[in-house]
Amino acid sequence: MTAGADTAAAGRDVRPTPRRVSGLWIAFVATAVVLFVLTIYPMIWLVIGSLRVPGGFGMGNFVDLGEKFAFAKVLANSWIYAFGSTGLAVTIGVSLAVLVARTDMPFKRVARLSAVLAFVSPPWLTAMAYVYVASPNAGLVNRVFHDLFGVKPFDIQSMGGMIFVTALFLYAFVFLTVEAALASVDGSFEEAARVSGARPLTVVRTVTLPLVTPAIVSAAAFSVIISWGLFAAPAILGMPARIYVFGTQLYLFLSAFPPRLEMAAAMGVLFVATAMLLAAVAWVFRRRRRDRSFAVVAGKGVKAASMPLGRWRLVAAGFALGVTMLSVVGPFLVVLWMSLNVKWFGSIGLANLSLANFRYVILEYFAFWQVAGNTLKIAAMDVTMVLLTATAVSYFVRRTTLPGRFVLQGAALYTVLVPSVAFLTAVMWAWIGSPIGLWGSLVLIAMTQAARSLPIATRNIGDGFGQIDRPLEEAAAVCGAGRGRIAATVTLPLLRPVLLSVFALDFLSALRDLNTPLFLGGGSAGSMTLSVLIFQLWSETRMGEAAALTIVLLGLTLAVFVPVSRAFGRRT
Amino acid sequence: MSRVEVNQLVKTFGSVNAIDGVSFVVPEGEIATMLGPSGCGKTTTLRCIAGLETATAGEIVIGVRTVFADGRDRVPVEARNLGMVFQSYAIWPHMTIADNVAYGLRVRRRSRAEVEERVRSALALVRLANYADRYPGQLSGGQMQRVVLARAIAYDPEILLLDEPLANLDTHLRVEMRQELKRIQRETGTTMIAVTHDQSEALALSDQILVMGAGRVLQRGAPEDIFRRPQTAEVAHFLGATNELAARRVDGRLVVDGLGLLPDGVGDIGGAASARVLFRPSDVILRPADAGGGWPGEVVLEQYLGPDVHYLVRFAGGEVTVDVPSHSGMFAEGTAVSLHVAPDSLFVYPEGAS
Numbered sequence: 001m002t003a004g005a006d007t008a009a010a011g012r013d014v015r016p017t018p019r020r021v022s023g024l025w026i027a028f029v030a031t032a033v034v035l036f037v038l039t040i041y042p043m044i045w046l047v048i049g050s051l052r053v054p055g056g057f058g059m060g061n062f063v064d065l066g067e068k069f070a071f072a073k074v075l076a077n078s079w080i081y082a083f084g085s086t087g088l089a090v091t092i093g094v095s096l097a098v099l100v101a102r103t104d105m106p107f108k109r110v111a112r113l114s115a116v117l118a119f120v121s122p123p124w125l126t127a128m129a130y131v132y133v134a135s136p137n138a139g140l141v142n143r144v145f146h147d148l149f150g151v152k153p154f155d156i157q158s159m160g161g162m163i164f165v166t167a168l169f170l171y172a173f174v175f176l177t178v179e180a181a182l183a184s185v186d187g188s189f190e191e192a193a194r195v196s197g198a199r200p201l202t203v204v205r206t207v208t209l210p211l212v213t214p215a216i217v218s219a220a221a222f223s224v225i226i227s228w229g230l231f232a233a234p235a236i237l238g239m240p241a242r243i244y245v246f247g248t249q250l251y252l253f254l255s256a257f258p259p260r261l262e263m264a265a266a267m268g269v270l271f272v273a274t275a276m277l278l279a280a281v282a283w284v285f286r287r288r289r290r291d292r293s294f295a296v297v298a299g300k301g302v303k304a305a306s307m308p309l310g311r312w313r314l315v316a317a318g319f320a321l322g323v324t325m326l327s328v329v330g331p332f333l334v335v336l337w338m339s340l341n342v343k344w345f346g347s348i349g350l351a352n353l354s355l356a357n358f359r360y361v362i363l364e365y366f367a368f369w370q371v372a373g374n375t376l377k378i379a380a381m382d383v384t385m386v387l388l389t390a391t392a393v394s395y396f397v398r399r400t401t402l403p404g405r406f407v408l409q410g411a412a413l414y415t416v417l418v419p420s421v422a423f424l425t426a427v428m429w430a431w432i433g434s435p436i437g438l439w440g441s442l443v444l445i446a447m448t449q450a451a452r453s454l455p456i457a458t459r460n461i462g463d464g465f466g467q468i469d470r471p472l473e474e475a476a477a478v479c480g481a482g483r484g485r486i487a488a489t490v491t492l493p494l495l496r497p498v499l500l501s502v503f504a505l506d507f508l509s510a511l512r513d514l515n516t517p518l519f520l521g522g523g524s525a526g527s528m529t530l531s532v533l534i535f536q537l538w539s540e541t542r543m544g545e546a547a548a549l550t551i552v553l554l555g556l557t558l559a560v561f562v563p564v565s566r567a568f569g570r571r572t
Numbered sequence: 573m574s575r576v577e578v579n580q581l582v583k584t585f586g587s588v589n590a591i592d593g594v595s596f597v598v599p600e601g602e603i604a605t606m607l608g609p610s611g612c613g614k615t616t617t618l619r620c621i622a623g624l625e626t627a628t629a630g631e632i633v634i635g636v637r638t639v640f641a642d643g644r645d646r647v648p649v650e651a652r653n654l655g656m657v658f659q660s661y662a663i664w665p666h667m668t669i670a671d672n673v674a675y676g677l678r679v680r681r682r683s684r685a686e687v688e689e690r691v692r693s694a695l696a697l698v699r700l701a702n703y704a705d706r707y708p709g710q711l712s713g714g715q716m717q718r719v720v721l722a723r724a725i726a727y728d729p730e731i732l733l734l735d736e737p738l739a740n741l742d743t744h745l746r747v748e749m750r751q752e753l754k755r756i757q758r759e760t761g762t763t764m765i766a767v768t769h770d771q772s773e774a775l776a777l778s779d780q781i782l783v784m785g786a787g788r789v790l791q792r793g794a795p796e797d798i799f800r801r802p803q804t805a806e807v808a809h810f811l812g813a814t815n816e817l818a819a820r821r822v823d824g825r826l827v828v829d830g831l832g833l834l835p836d837g838v839g840d841i842g843g844a845a846s847a848r849v850l851f852r853p854s855d856v857i858l859r860p861a862d863a864g865g866g867w868p869g870e871v872v873l874e875q876y877l878g879p880d881v882h883y884l885v886r887f888a889g890g891e892v893t894v895d896v897p898s899h900s901g902m903f904a905e906g907t908a909v910s911l912h913v914a915p916d917s918l919f920v921y922p923e924g925a926s
Contacts, residue, residue, distance in 0.1 A: 471662035474624050477649045478656040479676035479727070489675070493666045 024483065028402055031392040035411040038389070038451040043418070046272070046426035049265030061266035071267070078246040078271075081162055081234070082227035088167035090220050092323060093174025098204055100175075101182035102190070104306045105316040112179075114324035119172035120505070121328065122512040124535065125550055127165050127236040128543070129331035130156045132338055157241045166233050168327040170226065174219045181215035182208070200307040214286045221282035222416070225275045229420030231515050236538065246271055247421045247515075254428070254519065265429055268422035279417045338547035357548035365533075367525040372556070374442055375529040378517070379510035381446035382453065386506050387499060389450070390457035395487070398465040399473075409458065416455035423452065424519040440522040445529075448516050453509060457502045464498030465491075504564050511557050530556075574635030574730040574763055575600045576621065581630035583616055590616045591627065592787035598731075598780065603757055603764040607774040608784035609810065614767045615735060617784075621765065622656055622733055623649030635730050650679075655724030655762075659736040661716045663708040669695070669719055670704035676727040694726040697756060714745045721753070725760060732757075734766040738773055750776055771811055775799060783807045805848050808919040813850035815892040819920070820846050826920070830889025831867040835915045844922030853895040855917035858883065858909050866910030871903045885909060 053060035065071040099105045100112060133140050134154040142152035155161060185208075193207045194200075209216070231247040239248055250267060253260040309316055340353045362368055393412045396405040415423060427448045431439045438444040468491060476486045492499075514531040521527040530553045537546040576598040583591040591613040598604040606614035619625040621632055623645055632640040634654075639647040655676075663672055670691050677687045695701050698718035708716065717737070724732055737753065738746045754777055757764055768774050774781050775795040782792045783802075791798060791807045802808035809816070819826040819834060826834040826847060834849065861868060872891070873884040881902060883894040894911070903909055 469660060469662065471658040471660050472664060474622075474649075475656065475658060475662040475664075475723075476675065477624070478622055478652075478654050478733075479723070480650045480653065480679040481675070482650050485679065490664055494664075496666075 024400065024402070027392060028396055028400075028405075028408075031389060031396065032404070032408055032411075034385075034389055035393070035408060038385075038447055039411050039415050039454065042423065042426035042430040042448075042451075043272075045429035046265050046268050046422070049262055049425075049429040050269040052262050052265075061262050062270070065263060065266050065270075074244050074246065074249045074267075077159070077243060078228060080159060081166070081245045082224045084159070084163035085166040085170055085227045086220055086223040088163060089170035089174050089223055090216065092167065092171040093219070094178050094209075094216060096171070096320060096323060097175050097178035097182060098208060099316050099320065101179050102204070102208060102307055103200075103309050103316065105309060105313060105320060107317050107320050110324055111320040114328045115172040115175045115179075118169055118327045119176060120508045120512065121169075121332075122232075122514070122531065122534075122550060122553065123169060123230065124232040124236060124514060124531075124538070125335055126168055126327070126331045127233045128338070128538065128547065128550070129334035130161065130165050131236060132334055132543070134161070157237050159238075159243055162234055162237045162243070162245075165237060166227060166230060168323075169233075170223050171323070171327070173223060173226065174216075177219040178212055178215050181212040185211050194307070200309070203307070217282050217285050221278050224278060225417060225419055228271055228275065229418075229422065229515070231421055231518070232535070235535075246419065250421050250425060251519075254425070261425075261429065261432075264425045268425040272418050272422050275417050275419055275422075335547045335550055338544055339551045341544055357544040358552070361533075361537075361545050361549045361552065367528070370525055371528050371530055371533050372552075374527065375511060375531070375553075375556075378442050378446045378449065378529060379507050381443065382449040382510045383503055383506050385446065385450040386453045386457045387503060390454055390461045390502070391492075391495075391499070393458050394462040394465050395491075398462060399491075409462075412458040413455045415451055420452065420515050421519070424448065424515060427451075427520060440520070440524070440527050442527055445517050445520050445527065446510075448520060449510050449513055452516070453506045457506060460502050461495065461498055464495050468494050500564065504561060507560060507564075508557060511553065511560075576604075576731055576763060576765060577631075577633040578617070578621065579631040579633075581617065581620060581632065582628045583613070583620060583625065584628045589787050591620070593630075594784075594787070594789055596780075596782055596789060596792060598763055598765055600763055601761045602779040603754070603766065603777055604780040604782060605766045605768055605774040605778040606782045606784055607768055607771060607810070608790075609769060612784040613787040614784050618733055618735055618765065618767045621731075622654055623647070623652050653730045655727070655729035655732040657717075657720045657724050657732070657734040657737045659739055661720050661740070663716055663719055663723070665708050668705050668707055669700065669711075672708070672719060673704075673723045673726050675723065676729075680727055682727075690726050691722075694722040697725070697759070698722045698752075713741055714749060717741060717745075717749055718752070721756065725756070725762060729762070731763040731765065734764060736767055736769070738768070738770070746773070753777060783810060785810070802919055805850055805919070805921045808850045808921075812852045812854075813919055815851050815853060815856075817849040817889070817892075818846065819849050828867075828889065830887055834918065834920075846923045848921045848923055850919045850921075851913050851917050853882070853893045854880075855913055856892070856894040856896070857912040858885075858894055858896055858903060859912060860903075861908035861910050863910060866912040869909055869911055871905050871907045871909055874903065874905050876902075885911060887911075 050061055051057045051059070096111055096115070100108045105111075131139070134142060134156040136142065136152060136155040136157060139152075139154060139156065142154050145154075146152050156165065189211060190203050190207050193203045198206065228246050231251065234243070234245045234248045235251065238245060244252070246267065250264050253264040253267070339357050340355070342354055342356050390412065393408050396402055397409045418426075427444070431444055433439075438447075472494065473486050473490055476490045481489065512531060513529075514535055517527065517529040517532045518535060521529070521532055530549060534546045534549045534553070537543075537549065578597075579595050581591050581594045582589060594613070594617055596604070606617060608614050616625060620627040620640065621634070623639065626645050627640060627643070629643055630640070631638060634652060637647060639645065639652055664675075667675070673691045673694050674687050677690055682690070691704070692701070695704055698721050700715060700718050700722065703711070703715065703719075708719065711719065717740075734753075738749055741749060750773060766774075766777060768777075775798075778795055780792060781795055781798045783790045783798060785806050791803045793801075798807070799811055802811055802813070805816075817828045817831070819828045821827075821844070826849075828834060828849065859866060867887060869885040869887040869892075871883050872886045875882040876898065879898060880895045881898045883896070883903065885892050885894055892911070
């Protein structure tokens with residue numbers, strides 16, 4: 001106590017400032033280092049790799065792409081695939097979002113739940129199910145049609161099939177984005193239109209959709225970028241028909257002998273650049289809307305009264321249930337059926353049902369427990385890194401004035417613009433020859449997944465910070481609490497629901513992730529995950545085993561997810 | 573309990589001076605209120621005293637400590653030992669009422685027994701003794717207000733700051749809580765600084781009122797002083813003198829166009845050629861036109877408000893509003909009337925003080 005006798009009365013509450021500031025700086029620098037390693041460092045290597053040619057640096061790889069590898073064809077396929085899937089996904093997703101958010105359609109909860117399930121279900125599951133049902137020769141439906149009419153009308157292993165299956169997953173992303181936007185738009189805008197005499201469809205066209213156009217545009221842009229990063233559906237549906245898109249072509253480059261790493265990097269750079277351009281266009285569009293004083297969030301957030309559909313109620317319900325059936329229920333049932341079947345593409349009967357596939361993958365496959373353990377370890381490491389980093393970044397941005405905090409945020413968010421497989425190529429370049437023995441380890445897989453998950457987590461947690469009324473924290477400061485204490489006693493407890501939902505979402509996506517462990521695992525049992533094992537079984541045409549393992553993975557997911565979602569309870 | 577002194581405080585946002593040289597002293601154990609329209613800088617001043625915002629220049633002294641000087645906070649908010657009542661209450665929804673009230677005590681590492689004892693007495697003081705274990709979601713607005721108050725005084729802060737403390741309550745509750753607030757202040761003797769835009773709240777609560785406008789203190793004084801002797805037209809207007817007439821000097825006397833001479837002995841306007849004349853609607857007496865004297869006018873609109881009747885009266889030079897007690901008889905719309913205002917209820921200010 002050096003303050004002197006005259007402050008003795010208030011003495012024990014007087015504290016000097018400097019210590020807490022340096023603590024904050026240490027945390028800030030640590031976060032910056034983590035972010036650099038996770039998201040920036042690999043991308044630097046991607047650029048270096050793309051420019052590396054025998055004996056130095058140059059643009060040779062880009063020239064080779066065009067001349068030797070029919071890159072134009074891959075490029076065209078990727079664009080058709082991405083824009084086709086996005087177009088179909090936006091059509092389904094937006095109509096469903098409007099129906100759920102603004103009408104009296106029945107089965108709204110079913111539609112919402114199935115969108116969530118479609119969004120988090122393993123990307124290969126739907127593709128496997130549709131191969132079983134509609135592959136050109138042996139598909140179940142085709143065989144039925146062949147027996148009845150002598151034709152095999154469906155071919156899922158085609159560009160059309162890839163687009164269809166991908167849209168059944170992507171629509172969920174569009175739906176969730178647009179539905180959230182609709183929920184936050186004040187209902188009185190639309191009620192004013194209805195009172196003015198506009199019929200429901202006119203209201204949707206002239207008021208509802210224009211209000212959420214920014215959300216639709218960004219959902220569409222991100223759908224395209226997501227499509228470019230997909231691997232499972234193009235691999236399962238496209239590769240047998242020799243249709244190569246970005247993801248599968250990269251896989252070819254990397255699994256060739258010797259691997260064409262520099263080609264992969266060059267192609268990655270091209271797609272990253274295109275994706276960034278696309279995002280920039282979407283951003284400019286949104287910006288222009290805002291400049292025209294486009295205030296969507298005005299109003300008190302009154303929920304819009306639902307519009308009566310009348311006779312169309314049943315049609316709408318049919319549409320919603322149809323999407324649910326095609327995207328979630330159908331594929332899940334088919335995969336369940338496949339897992340219980342040992343006789344392939346045989347007759348549909350109960351005689352062949354058995355648990356043999358399950359017995360094989362769980363009890364007979366030599367490394368099942370190791371692989372399952374890997375999967376959980378990776379997910380746990382991933383979630384820990386994501387929660388810590390995303391919370392730290394959001395804290396610095398929302399609650400401090402440290403210089404450079406927005407750079408930190410940029411580093412955490414920008415990977416959303418990088419197609420998944422391009423980022424994996426970058427990570428490969430960064431660590432494959434590195435003296436730090438990360439290559440092929442579970443830690444590297446978790447780090448990479450974390451880098452991919454950071455944008456959504458940071459965005460959600462940042463929004464969570466934004467929803468905490470500032471006076472709640474100011475009151476704690478006035479009461480005498482320092483920075484750390486405020487965070488621990490007020491901010492974090494209030495963030496709990498957001499943190500738990502981020503945890504759940506991230507854990508699920510880590511469990512079902514195929515791309516990262518497949519590209520970075522190196523193929524040994526030591527770094528293999530359930531998803532990679534499933535893909536390997538499928539490649540060996542052990543379809544029943546692949547399906548059974550998928551069911552096991554889903555069971556594992558539920559076993560983790562249900563208690564967690566119980567824990568943070570119902571938020572109404 | 574401490575005195576608070578603010579010297580030449582300036583706060584700049586970009587090129588705008590939100591506070592433009594504010595100075596005042598609040599003696600130990602008094603209630604001071606900053607009164608003014610929104611955007612006058614009163615809340616910013618309060619937040620600067622709290623340390624939630626850093627001023628640009630000036631000096632703030634709380635008790636014996638200079639907490640802000642030379643454009644820099646010398647004592648951070650958490651070490652200023654204050655209590656604050658927020659407009660939005662800011663009661664932590666994840667803690668019980670008792671935990672909310674105990675927070676400041678626990679931060680100060682008081683013993684468990686002392687925390688318990690002080691929480692109990694703070695809740696008793698605000699008459700919420702039975703609510704300790706409830707969560708904030710189960711409370712009404714008035715009860716929340718009491719919780720915030722209990723939380724703010726539980727650890728005996730040097731001063732208590734109140735940001736629009738009663739703004740979120742309905743009329744009835746506001747009057748009750750206003751009384752409660754003053755009672756608690758008298759019992760604890762805490763120095764309080766409040767911010768409000770409601771003149772009756774400021775008048776009822778304060779020992780000292782600071783009327784603020786455009787980032788400056790326009791006038792400070794005791795409530796009656798402010799109410800009876802506003803020094804500028806802005807202050808008069810803000811304290812309810814919403815009728816304004818323009819007067820000219822003719823032959824040494826003030827004349828209002830369309831009405832005639834002002835009574836002798838109202839305001840000295842020095843050498844100015846014209847003046848603004850303000851008065852409160854409730855200071856007007858209406859009489860029938862044939863009663864003689866006063867200014868002639870005609871009732872244009874009548875609104876019956878219960879205890880009062882509110883009239884809009886037109887005269888040759890414009891319109892004025894008049895509030896009269898309803899038991900003193902009514903005038904129908906269209907009636908010719910005469911207006912009488914006592915000389916000491918007319919506030920006269922010279923115009924263009926050159």
